[in-house]
Amino acid sequence: DAKTTQPPSMDCAEGRAANLPCNHSTISGNEYVYWYRQIHSQGPQYIIHGLKNNETNEMASLIITEDRKSSTLILPHATLRDTAVYYCIVRAYNNAGNMLTFGGGTRLMVKP
Amino acid sequence: DTGVSQDPRHKITKRGQNVTFRCDPISEHNRLYWYRQTLGQGPEFLTYFQNEAQLEKSRLLSDRFSAERPKGSFSTLEIQRTEQGDSAMYLCASSFLTGVLDEQFFGPGTRLTVL
Numbered sequence: 398d399a400k401t402t403q404p405p406s407m408d409c410a411e412g413r414a415a416n417l418p419c420n421h422s423t424i425s426g427n428e429y430v431y432w433y434r435q436i437h438s439q440g441p442q443y444i445i446h447g448l449k450n451n452e453t454n455e456m457a458s459l460i461i462t463e464d465r466k467s468s469t470l471i472l473p474h475a476t477l478r479d480t481a482v483y484y485c486i487v488r489a490y491n492n493a494g495n496m497l498t499f500g501g502g503t504r505l506m507v508k509p
Numbered sequence: 510d511t512g513v514s515q516d517p518r519h520k521i522t523k524r525g526q527n528v529t530f531r532c533d534p535i536s537e538h539n540r541l542y543w544y545r546q547t548l549g550q551g552p553e554f555l556t557y558f559q560n561e562a563q564l565e566k567s568r569l570l571s572d573r574f575s576a577e578r579p580k581g582s583f584s585t586l587e588i589q590r591t592e593q594g595d596s597a598m599y600l601c602a603s604s605f606l607t608g609v610l611d612e613q614f615f616g617p618g619t620r621l622t623v624l
């Protein structure tokens with residue numbers, strides 16, 4: 398699976414949009430971009446995934462550049478409960494196994 | 510609560526002792542994963558099962574580690590002759606493979622401290 402690069406930490410004001418970038422310049426055509434987050438003392442939680450089109454769900458939006466070499470996770474109105482480590486993961490789909498390869502992630506601190 | 514559960518949540522043991530952790534996945538999920546997470550790092554894959562078959566093991570899973578999933582339901586992870594380097598959070602996740610997503614649902618983890 399392709400490697401990802403994320404900033405180690407970011408701050409965001411409560412109520413504002415949090416934009417978390419991820420670089421995955423070696424992504425292959427069959428690899429998807431997944432985002433998970435891990436709130437302190439909990440297991441990771443799935444947020445969203447995409448291949449090449451922008452995606453939106455009730456938690457977040459995922460913007461993938463046209464060349465697919467980078468993406469941005471957007472939390473439109475960050476709350477204090479969004480403080481967590483956010484992991485960008487690139488993974489190919491195959492039947493042999495779909496383990497997740499986590500990097501260091503971005504520690505997002507939402508401040509009042 | 511119908512999520513993934515893990516037991517115990519915390520385990521303190523002395524070096525050289527054996528420990529066993531249990532994971533109960535979401536009932537209809539056919540895939541079960543074990544990960545290990547050390548402080549400040551992201552989780553690292555250890556092994557996964559599809560139903561009762563253990564299909565892949567990481568090189569991190571030394572011969573002191575063994576995992577089982579009898580009858581394709583709950584799973585156990587045993588560590589024999591624990592070492593201080595085994596101190597970590599052990600996370601279990603389960604999923605039901607449907608198409609691309611294979612969303613993994615994680616449990617709260619078992620925090621192991623080896624003294």
